[in-house]
Amino acid sequence: MAQVVAPRVTRQTVGAIADGAFKVLLAAVYIAGAAPLGRLLGTPAWLMVVSGVALLIGGGIEIRYTRSRSMRTYTQLMVAYDSGWVLAALIGLLMARQGSSAGGELWMGYQTAAPIVFAALLVAAAPMQAGHTDLGTRAISLTRTIYQEICDRAGGSAMPEIELSAGTIDYEDTGGDGPVVVLAHGLGFDESVWSEVVSDLRPDFRVLVPVLPIGSHRRPMRPDADLSAHGIASLLAEFMDCLDLRDVTLVQNDTGTAQLLIGVRDHRIARLVLTSCEAMDNYPPGIQGRTLHWASKIPGGLFLLLQSFRFPALARTQTSLGGMAKKRLPKELIARWYGPLLSSRDIRRDFAKFCRSADPDCYLKAAANLPSFTRPALVAWGAEDRMMPPATGRRLAELLPNARYVEIPDARTLVQFDNPAGLTAELRRFVKEHPLPGES
Known part of the structure; x- marks a missing residue:
């Protein structure tokens, strides 16, 4: 029996x-x-x-x-x-x-x-079975696999690199003789967040996307590097200097870095585009930004908080990454963006520097310089942005003497991800309306 x-x-x-x-x-x-x-x-x-x-x-x-x-x-x-x-x-x-x-x-x-x-x-x-790999292990394995693929690619010839004062960064460069466009990503993203915009602009523009050292970079910076908001702005200016980029159309998303160059190191910027970014008194922005700032001040806080990004369902919540995008974020992108942070202590150190240094008055002070920028400017905001309210974008446009404000429909903070076609259409229109000498 x-x-x-x-x-x-x-x-x-x-x-x-x-x-x-x-x-x-x-x-x-x-x-x-x-x-x-x-x-x-x-x-x-x-x-x-x-x-x-x-x-x-x-x-x-x-x-x-x-x-x-x-x-x-x-x-x-x-x-x-x-x-x-x-x-x-x-x-x-x-x-x-x-x-x-x-x-x-x-x-x-x-x-x-x-x-x-x-x-x-x-x-x-899944229920326990012999030889079964559990959910947590699968999540960690996916993160590590995608991160390793990114590192392998970065170590090859796919992306050029450049030595800056803070360390070596990777960047994408489409090449060509068209007008120069530099796309600057935000905190916890890399060049891939701009991929669809780059594909659209590539035929007519030289597009460059530096991988800034604010979370999704693959190469740690030097331990003494200044990675505050002002430090990152200096690196962006240094990047343009080292490549001798001239008459640049600088496009900024999420972080407000580009604003910190106005009136300080803006001689290479011919046209400025600000899309759903930190500005004025909205810094750190939203519950996401404030949580990162507070967590960075607690020993081990950022490490614990970042563990949620091992699980796409947690990352997609409205109080996390999901609140920045209207479209569903693929698990592969989440793993790509947060793989470096989850896999490298040195990358977390760089990330923590930026988060910890957040000064609530940073962009209020920078706003005083914006009226001095008389060159063409476009403020293109996600119409449904919750973290960076459209009212902030309208205030920015009022401070820039030669600016136009437009809202991109069906988009939140990650305008270039939610509605890349809408954003690129506005970028093309903006450049066409404000041609530089020698541009047809």
């Missing part, structure tokens, strides 16, 4: 079930005490109830699925979940110390979204 062998219950399994039971208990407390707890934390009662329901669902799924899933998967997800919980709590406390009332909402918002995401990833993990 065949015997039914029950699955072996380990201490880890008991601990996982206990954690799920704790979530269920905490859910009951949140729901039952929504009003008084909400007043204590400074959050609306409805958010307490929603968070309680999320914890109830997450805890129930955790209890149900833990015994049939790899404990390695569970442990990896649990480390990410608890790290985020602690980080959200610390950031909430920092916000409270600075007089913000949103700290409690941030913490409760995390406790609302994280249990559902955690449970969804646990369900998505």
Whole structure:
């Protein structure tokens, strides 16, 4: 007679079930005490109830699925979940110390979204089988594989490189005799974020895209390099100097770097284009920018925060990378952009320098120089941008004497990703309306 062998219950399994039971208990407390707890934390009662329901669902799924899933998967997800919980709590406390009332909402918002995401990833993990590779390992493996492919490509002849004062950077250069266009990417991106715009402009322009050392670069900078916003602006100017680029149409997205050159080192800039970028008093921008800034001040904070980018579902949330784009971000791009940060301590060091040095008055001070730029300017903003509100773009255009403001439809911060055709059409129109001597 065949015997039914029950699955072996380990201490880890008991601990996982206990954690799920704790979530269920905490859910009951949140729901039952929504009003008084909400007043204590400074959050609306409805958010307490929603968070309680999320914890109830997450805890129930955790209890149900833990015994049939790899404990390695569970442990990896649990480390990410608890790290985020602690980080959200610390950031909430920092916000409270600075007089913000949103700290409690941030913490409760995390406790609302994280249990559902955690449970969804646990369900998505395949049941334990011999030789099975678990979800966490697959995510890490994907990140490393794509990053290695990028490094292999960077080490070959596909991209030229240039030695600057801070270190060696890679750059893309289409070549040609057309008007020179330099595309500057933002924090945590590389040249690939501009790929569709480059493809469109290539036939008629010489397009260059430097891989700036702000997160997705493959070559670490020197340990003493100045990688503040002003330091990155200096590197951008140095890049144009070293290649002797003249009459440049400089296009900036996300970070406000180009603004810091105006009135300081703008002699190579013939035309300026600002697209959905940091400006005025919006710095660090949005919840994403402020979270990075605060996390960079906590020992190990950035490392913990960055672990969420191993999982595309977490990276696509509205309070993370997903809030910057209207279109769905492919997992390959997420792994490409964040692979260097997840794989290299030196790249994280460079990234932390930039995040930590954020000065809230940086772009307010730079705004004083903008009226001195009398050359043609275009301010092209994502019409649906949440992190960089269109009102900021309109204020920028008012400060630039020879500027035109336009909104790009169906686009958020990553205008060049959401609507590359719309942006390139405006760029072509802008250059045609403001020809330089010798341009037809």
